[in-house]
Amino acid sequence: MPFIPHTETDVANMLSAIKAPNFDALFDEIPAELRCGPLAHVPARLTEMEVARLMHGRAHQDRHGLSFIGAGAYEHHIPAAVWEITTRGEFYSAYTPYQAEASQGTLQLLYEFQSMMTALTGMDVSNASMYDGASALAESVLMAERAHKDGKRKVVVPRTLHPLYRKVLFALIDAQKIDIVELPVDGSGRTDRAALEALQAGSFTSLVIPQPNFFGAYEDVDALTDIARAKGAMVIAVVNPVSLAVLKPPGEWGATGADIVCGDGQPLGAPLSSGGPYFGFLTAKQEFVRQMPGRIVGRTVDLDGKPGFTLTLQAREQHIRRSKATSNICTNQGLLVTAATIHMSLLGAEGLARVASASVRHTEELANLLCEIPGVTRVFDAPVFHEVAIRLPRPVGAVLSALAATEALAILGGFDLSADYPELGDSLLICATETKTPADLRHYRDALAAVLI
Structure with a gap:
């Protein structure tokens, strides 16, 4: 079990070396009114045995039924082989594959994941995953704003979209001064097309289309896509990946298809696990690849002509100047993506x-x-x-x-x-x-x- 190896003497010596009187002095630049004060609800430190007992008790609080x-x-069946393979040391302990020569297995798996997601969604490119479906949607909206140079800093979102997605979207784009226009639900449980048609052409950058929507209903994706396109807006699809095994992929919606597709990959091999962790996916047309957040794995050949894999595109703040980064918040959920790739491979x-x-x-x-x-x-x-x-x-x-x-x-x-x-x-x-x-x-x-x- 992880532990903190520094003794009180070690801490005192480190503070002395930097001429800090105590630990609190390390944060003296934070105004007093912004500090949280004592953490009254955080219990005193526990031994390893006490922590194990506490966590077992918490786990048993989950209601079964x-x-x-x-x-x-969604509670889907996950073949036993999925997590037996996923939790092998080679995958379970792997970190971000920065060194391609030492990470070919992980890179190949991520490349296969990207290939599967583009096949499911009917798009050209996929990144190597996001935090979850809701934040993937927020990143998609920001991506559309970057790609749509003459955008109006406005996204149209139907109330048939998952309410938590709408809340996360607002939280992440409000500071970017992007307005959200909500479309009402019609009597059948789908997006009100008349409300969309009433919007002025050129007045919004993108339209979000959930399929199926939060109520489970099938949206008229072809009509919605064509209306948005006629009004000069991009189309962002939010989809359940399992549904794409039987439904038309977003890349074929309407006359031109969706521009960006995102969603939550939890149905692909991730257990419910009391709410997480899950992972998000994001795919797009080739023309928008430079606007994609996260990382993309590519397949190439070495000097001897042998196939290999490498990180082709890394648009994060860790890799380039922070002010030039495509995204400062996104990463990938590598372990969950590993499970999803194995899950899709086994089911086909x-x-x-x-x-x-x-x-x-x-x-x-x-x-x-x-x-x-x-x-x-x-x-x-x-x-x-x-x-x-x-x-x-x-x-x-x-x-x-x-x-x-x-x-x-x-x-x-x-x-x-x-x-x-x-x-x-x-x-x-x-x-x-x-x-x-x-x-x-x-x-x-x-x-x-x-x-x-």
Whole structure:
């Protein structure tokens, strides 16, 4: 277990060498009013044994049961081989592959990842991953602003986009003086096309299109892409990578395709893990490669004509002058990308398509079963991928608490929409992936019926 090797004598000698009276003096340039003061909620230091016991206890606080939540984090089956290979020392302990001669294995894997993501999205280039889907979207918007020289510093975002993505997007671009214009949800659960058509041509830089959207509905991506293009705007697609096994890739949307594609790679081999870590992906057309954040791995040949891999493009502040950097916040999630690459390699195109098709089928079956219960109805009528919004006859929070307390098998019943979409009333977003059996679906139906009595 990691430990701090410096004794109090070591610390005193180091402070003496730099003529600092104490440790706090190292931060005396920070104004007193900006300091946080004592960390009252941070416990005193613990021994290794005490820390291990504490963390085991925290881990056991995770509620186990049937999860039907979705909403950006999906419970898919992960073949055992994925993490057996991912956690091999060669991958598990590898750091950023700056030295190509010593990192050919890692570089080749990242190159294969990029190749798979461009194949899924129908784009030309991919970087070697991002923090997560939400920050990848923010980086995509900034990328579009850099590429769109005469942009209006404005991005159009539909309310059908994940609410947390919208919050992260605002947090990361507001300081850049980029305005966000929201498009309303129409009666079918999709983006209101009329609202987009009403926007003045040339008044915004880019349009974000989620597919499927947060409610699971399929957006009319061809029409939205063509409208944005006609108004002089770039198109940023936010996609679920598993859905691309059965849906048209963003590179083929409309007459010209999307310009940038991003999303969260969690469905590709990353377990739920109490909310992370996950990873984001970002692909684009070749013409925008110089605006891409992060790093890109390329395939080449050496002086002897043998194939090899190297870091082709590194646009981070660590590699060039900070003021000239494409991005100062992005990095890659190498270990998660390793798992995703192995996961996609094992499943292949046919396996991913089976996962997607089974998830669609199970979600439809679950929605039909739940709507057999008096008072439970669908919120929207648009076709969906593997999520659907339903309306309950009682407040959602109380219902979810009761489902989680089910004695036979606890149920994590879905995502409460009431906070982010109060206009929808007592609505719940549910999801059923390929991991759910007919018995699981019936168990949810029976438990919900009992709660609503």
